[in-house]
Amino acid sequence: MGVYKITSESDLELAKEDIQKNIRDVQKLYPKDVIDGTRFIIEECIAGEEYAIDAYFDSEGEPVILDILKHDFSSEADVSDRAYYTSKEIIEEYLDKFTKLLITINEKTNLKNFPFHIEVKVNRDRITPIEINPLRFAGWCTTDIAYYAYGVNVYKYYLENQKPDWNKILEGKEGKLYSMIILDRPQHLAVEEIKEFNYDRVLNSFAKPLELRKIDHREYPVFGFVFTETEQENKREIEDILKSDLLEYIELR
Secondary structure (H helix, E strand, O other), rough: OOOOOOHHHHHHHHHHHHHHHHHHHHHHOOOOOOOOOOOOOOOOOOEEEEEEEEEEEEEOOEEEEEEEEEOOOOOOOOOOOOOOEEEHHHHHHHHHHHHHHHHHHHHHHHHEEEEEEEEEEEEEEEEEEEEEOOOOOOOOHHHHHHHHHHOOOOOHHHHOOOOOOOHOOOOOOOOEEEEEEEEEOOOOOOOOHEEEOHHHHHHHHOOEEEEEHHHHHHHEEEEEEEEEEEEEEHHHHHHHHHOOOOOEEEEEO
């Protein structure tokens, strides 16, 4: 929401038009503390794969990582939040690397008892922080992937100053992906055009759906959230929903 990839002057003009068109609607959805709408950030477009990390600095200032999510996109132009997933392989590959990054950050900030959500880009061996959100974990219910994947209640771990025992937690998790899918309403469809969203058909698109959380799309621009468990060899089901415009699940008036 509110993210645009600019590669030309015409892209910038289109982004400005879209902001003017939609900002009032966005401001109605969220309080000013969440989305202000009066100031905007222009940042460098950094190449690489994107990861999102929920973590906290404990009572001694040591970083504790509670989950690592891979954020995939359907194309170079895609900036949506449709799909995030985690796995044993992702945790094992990046836990130490991201922990070292957080140690470096806290050498400068000296924070304690501090939760946060950080997004990074990984390009070969280079890890670049692109965004740090203080005093919260991943938005909406994205952070709950940690619970469905690993039994980690991130809020409980933070409040009780606990650290995940990853060696034990990851036992038996080989070859499995745990995903959170956002069922966002297509922007070109007005609320009045939509008669019904077929949640059963969505669930049937996945081999092992774990949880469905329905949202009233008339109040927020999403139909809901789906948590899934997917075998690595069946990753195509995640790739398919990532590229879908969701029209196949929508009945129009």
